Amino acid sequence: MNNLALRLLPDNQEPQELVLQQHRLSNSILDIANATSAYVFNDYKYRAQLVNNDDEISNVLFLLNGQEIGINYSPDSGMIAFQDYSFGQRIFLECYGFAQITIIFDDKYGTQHVLDTEFIHILVRKGRQNDSVRRMTEYVYEENAELLNGDRTLPKDISGLKESARKTIESHILLLEQISVAYEENYRYFKMNSRFLTVPKERVDHFEKLQYVSRNTLQYIVQHPEELQQIHHSSGIKIGNFRYQPNKTLITDNEKSYDIYENRVVLGFLLFLLHEIERIQKELSDIISQVPQKLIETDGYVTSSYFIYAKTLEAVKVLLNDVEKLHRKFTSLYYLYAKVLPIKPEKLSSIPRFTALFRAIPQYHQIYDCTIAWFSKGVFTIREEQFMLSFIKISTLYEVYVLTKIIAYFRKVGYTLVDADKILYPSPGRYYENTFCNNRFILKNDSGQITVYYQPVIYNVNRQQISGIGLYRNTSISYPLARDGTSRRGRYYTPDFLIKYEYAGTHIEKYLIADAKFSRLQTVKDREFAELAYKYLFSISPVSSEGQIIGLCIFNGLTELENQNDSLTNIYDFELEHPITPRADVVTLTENLTNNSSLHNALLRNSVGLYVTELPQKPIPLPSLNASENRNSQQVLITTDLQKTDEAPQERIPSSSAEELGAAAGKGVTPSTESHDISSANIIPSGEKNISKKKAKAPIDMSALQLSELKLDKDIETRLLSAGYNTIQDLIPNRLKSDLLSNTILNRKSRREIEARLKQRKILLQ
Helix, strand or coil: CCCCCCEEECCCCCCEEECCEECCCCCCCHHHHHCCEEEEEEECCEEEEEEEECCCEEEEEEEEECCEEEECCCCCCCCEEEECCCCECCCCCCCEEEEEEEEEECCCCCCCEECCCCCCCEEECCCCCCHHHHHHHHHHHHHHHHHCCCCCCCCCCCCHHHCCCCCEEEEEEEHHHHHHHHHHHHHHHHHHCCCCCCEEEEEEHHHCCCCCCCCHHHHHHHHHHHHEEEECCCCEEECCCCEEECCEEEEEEEEECCCCHHHHHHHHHHHHHHHHHHHHHHHHHHHHHHCCCCCEECCCCEECCHHEEEEEEEHHHHHHHHHHHHHHHHHHHHHHHHHHHHCCCCCCCCCCCCCCCHHHHHHHHHHHHHHHHHHCCCCCCCHHHHHHHHEEHHHHHHHHHHHHHHHHHHHHHCCCCEEEEECCCCCCCCCCCCCCCEEEEEECCCCCEEEEECCCEEEECCCCHHCCCCCEEEECCCCCCCCCCEEEEEEECCCCEEEEEECCCCCCCCEECCCCCEECHHHHHHHHHHHHHHHHHCEEECCCCEEEEEEEEECCCCCCCEECCCCEEEECCCCCCCCCEEEEEEEEEECCCCCCCCHHHHHHCCCHHHHCCCCHHHHHCCCCCCCCHHHHHHHHHHHHHHHHHHCCCCCCCCCHHHHHHHHHHHCCCCCCCCCCHHHHHHCCCCCCCCCCCCCCCCCCHHHEHHHHHHHHHHHHHHHHHHCCCCCCCCCCCCHHHHHHHHHCCHHHHHHHHHHHHHHHHHCCCC
């Protein structure tokens, strides 16, 4: 099987042959560097063929980025015809960045083999999708420091760069610049006034310079008789009848020595930083050399991986330029200091001793403070850049993008990120790997606590003491594989996200399970939802009787060609009067629009934000989008919603009721608050175009009537107000009895009371 290869056959294009190699469980940044020049077009039709196969193989499976693709395999020719029910022959339609093909098959002896291709470049048409992915990458790059380290803002002075400082390359560069300034400002002092010791020094010199006679002097005279010369006076050394004195002898005097511990630290710290800068420089250069940097373009198609890595590469090149400047500066400083301090530098690996000299003299104390600032920061790391460059597959990038959005949303609505850490889950199986970045984020405010888990493990036993997750997998039966319908067995689940809601003063725990798919809404419905619903709504249960699974939220990152808008879709398209629990929504979250802040806040508020209070909050209307882009699609969306609720199709919606459409936000509707759009839309379902239209009566403005004016029971009124119901408009957005029936806060008695109070105000419900 060593020579087996896969030949891709696009329509009207030259075939490409890809080598198949042994499967590896994990991938690294080096895989990108080693990616060949092979590329595929994401919207082309393809066939494939297994070539150089000398053995009989069977049970062939074709996986693209881990997802099985429907095929028809011919053993005689090795031809593979794609018959996938979602993508047809356009199997790369939802691929982006790089793709990897995995072939699984049995040989003639029944042994299973798993082979992979190298990573293949995905070429996509120029357009909105590329811009969307680029903006996703930029958003993650700007926001992901807290995801990796749980850090806060970067201090601007040396004194603040202690254990709480970001251990990133930016903070190291900032500190290096500040240290270089400290050395530059103190250079004149060290040149003129460096501290020194006076030490005795022996040398051979003329006898006239001898000031006192030491033992070494006498020893030198004895050992060097050739230096003796005869003199004609009574002093000197008497030998026989003559007197002698040395011409030269060993003389001892005092000399300045700069070789003290503090000076060795001053010079050694400079040398240490110079070596650190060289290491940083090498790591940044290696990153740049490993990642594709050119935008390959052909026939209107471009390499999509460029848009994933462009922002990171741009930032790394800027950093490398800064580091190269620092290298030149520290090299110059080292040679200047080595000239005024001609001593051997101290080898440093930690904060030096705080001696009396470092304490007493300001210039020495300032250098000592620099050593504390540097070594308190910990080991240098470029985790953020490596993390960004680890996105070989778009699915991982989209997961982190959604994670970043969720955390940013909770912070915007008043929660404080108090902790971000990494839980090392005990491995539940041989294919499991812990996350590279932090995977638990705790946010708090006065009303309670929210914990966001990224890729948590939900075991088949109670492991709440490990992570705080009070859920367990309740059945070993796994969702059957699409290829054969055979049921499997399993012991754990790893959803992309898990959000745990806790409320002050209670022991209640609510859980929302979420997943991220870089796919179209229709693909999520066709391929993903059934399995995800089985796994996360049926096969998982709370450990405690006070725990509750409140729903499933699937985020998807691609819009349909005919509708480029982000939206929220209730997966229950046959929902009757009472809302179905647990909830199941699909949130289309992209960066198609540049000004999407208010829209994304509304989408997240109506999905993950409904449960921040113990009583579920009321969905809010989605903000209007650009009228010129969305007028046509809006009319279709409103029509669809009215068909689902079986309301009178021939009645025109008055302009004053634009906010009432907000109640439909949970059913995939993207309403607009532009009165001229809504009032001019003829809401006619298909098959009833000939029904005459009736002019609607202007309704009472219920948005101006406060809920307190109904004078309800205080307990009910308090519960409604705490859940976000402030006006009568909030309570009955559609003026229907079903508005009250679907409200889980109300019981039968309170519904009757509300209807009676509304009737008194001549507000009749249908």
